Amino acid sequence: MNVERLRNTNYGPAEAFAYFTEACETVQLSEAMLDRCIPGELHRSHFYIVNHLVRKGDGQTPLQITSAMHVTKATVSNSLAVLEKRGFIETRPSATDARSKQVFLTESGREFQKQAIGTLTRLFGSFLREEDYRIMGEALPSLVTIRKLLHRNSNATPD
Amino acid sequence: MNVERLRNTNYGPAEAFAYFTEACETVQLSEAMLDRCIPGELHRSHFYIVNHLVRKGDGQTPLQITSAMHVTKATVSNSLAVLEKRGFIETRPSATDARSKQVFLTESGREFQKQAIGTLTRLFGSFLREEDYRIMGEALPSLVTIRKLLHRNSNATPD
DNA sequence: GACATGTAGTATGATATCGAACTAATTAAC
DNA sequence: GTTAATTAGTTCGATATCATACTACATGTC
Numbered sequence: 309m310n311v312e313r314l315r316n317t318n319y320g321p322a323e324a325f326a327y328f329t330e331a332c333e334t335v336q337l338s339e340a341m342l343d344r345c346i347p348g349e350l351h352r353s354h355f356y357i358v359n360h361l362v363r364k365g366d367g368q369t370p371l372q373i374t375s376a377m378h379v380t381k382a383t384v385s386n387s388l389a390v391l392e393k394r395g396f397i398e399t400r401p402s403a404t405d406a407r408s409k410q411v412f413l414t415e416s417g418r419e420f421q422k423q424a425i426g427t428l429t430r431l432f433g434s435f436l437r438e439e440d441y442r443i444m445g446e447a448l449p450s451l452v453t454i455r456k457l458l459h460r461n462s463n464a465t466p467d
Numbered sequence: 468m469n470v471e472r473l474r475n476t477n478y479g480p481a482e483a484f485a486y487f488t489e490a491c492e493t494v495q496l497s498e499a500m501l502d503r504c505i506p507g508e509l510h511r512s513h514f515y516i517v518n519h520l521v522r523k524g525d526g527q528t529p530l531q532i533t534s535a536m537h538v539t540k541a542t543v544s545n546s547l548a549v550l551e552k553r554g555f556i557e558t559r560p561s562a563t564d565a566r567s568k569q570v571f572l573t574e575s576g577r578e579f580q581k582q583a584i585g586t587l588t589r590l591f592g593s594f595l596r597e598e599d600y601r602i603m604g605e606a607l608p609s610l611v612t613i614r615k616l617l618h619r620n621s622n623a624t625p626d
Numbered sequence: 627g628a629c630a631t632g633t634a635g636t637a638t639g640a641t642a643t644c645g646a647a648c649t650a651a652t653t654a655a656c
Numbered sequence: 657g658t659t660a661a662t663t664a665g666t667t668c669g670a671t672a673t674c675a676t677a678c679t680a681c682a683t684g685t686c
Contacts, residue, residue: 314626319604321588322597327603328497330610336537337492337617338487345625351642371664378495392640403527407651407664408642427625429480433619442672444486445607446476450606451489454599458496466504466586508670530634542673544636549671566634566681633682643672653662 331467332399345427350420353377357384358413358421363399367410369402396420486613504586509579510538513550516543516574517580520556526569528561555579 333358339352360376361368368376374384387410392396396417404407413421479499498511519535520527533543539557547570550556555576561567582586 313651318483319600320599321591321595321600323604323607324591325601326607327610328494330607330614331497333491334490334614334617334684335487337621338490340537340621341617341623344648346500353642370609379642380501381665382667387643402664403654405516405647405664409665431623431625432480432483433614434623436480438478438618439480440613441478441480441482443612445482447606447609448482448485448489450602451486451493455489455493456494456605457594457599458493458500462496462499464500464593465588466590511673528634538672539674540635541637545672557660561634562632564682568635627686629685631682631683631684635678636680637678638670638676640676641672641673641674645670648667649665650667651663653660655660656658 341431342424342428344433345424350389350394353379353383353387354394354396355421355424357387357391358396358417359425361411361413361420362421366412369408369410370409373411391417470551473483475508477583495552500582500590504583504590509553510549512538512546513553513555514548514580514583516550517555517576520570520572521580524538528567532570550576557625 336433342352342355346352356377357373360373364376369382370384370388374381377384388397388399392399394416397407398412398414398452400412402410501514502511505511515536516532519532523535529543529547530540532547533540536543547556547558552559553575554573557571557573558568559571561569
């Protein structure tokens, strides 16, 4: 077993910390880019909700959105109020459960999402090269594996 | 050129979006774990500042912390006030610039950081296996490459 | 040296987010 | 069937964060 092999197999908690630190930095930087693609009076979180509804489909309940966004019910409640006031969504009471609502996108909301995605795609496209897409594509399976691992253990408690 | 090769070289914006989405999910989940390792009356951001001072050294100015944390001056100003009230840091006016301060950790602050890191390490250690450390270690160079790429282009503007 | 410009930190008002308490409706237990 | 427990959503108070404006000091220009 030579030195090279030793080094390559000697992974531990240090790599885990480095991994999460890098992921954190990456997210901060990419969020900053996203922010620049969203009109000033709107927040990233509003985009996330609209984007989620476009991708996963209309008619979701606030609670479903809550778990998709990893935020509290109160936060979603507030965000939906903002989005409704801006005319990006409409809500209707659920037909089967009088406690519940359903959230629907308006044309304006879909337009907002399309605009933001377009701008973001152009922004990324302005500096991402084939080589970069390849690096991301090849790292993706690892990211997915670790993300799923965290998800499976998201109820783990210290001690 | 067979199908396998075609598939493997056909990377584009879709991979970029997936990459950032996965990174975002990963960060949210790992932050949730960190939150569980920090006493209830303190915030993750307070830990980040103390951790930064332990790792990069005492005596930094608020402005230096500002750029390291990727937050505004006002945010750091507020966070430092909290940390000073809790007795985790002390501030002294700079000897060479009367506008500036320097931030120093107290023993209590160092203890807080050590505790949190220890708890977090144990929490991660409770479900991360050798295989997982390896996956993270091997993905690390890609994460670093993309993070640096984002950093270099962090001034890019949408059109 | 006087004055304009720039920089470090703070103050203020707004918003996103959270935790906890609350209301209303559903479901389960008996 | 009545009561208890659960669930969906809102309200409220607190805090982190931001953008903007402000103060005090520093530095460059003439």
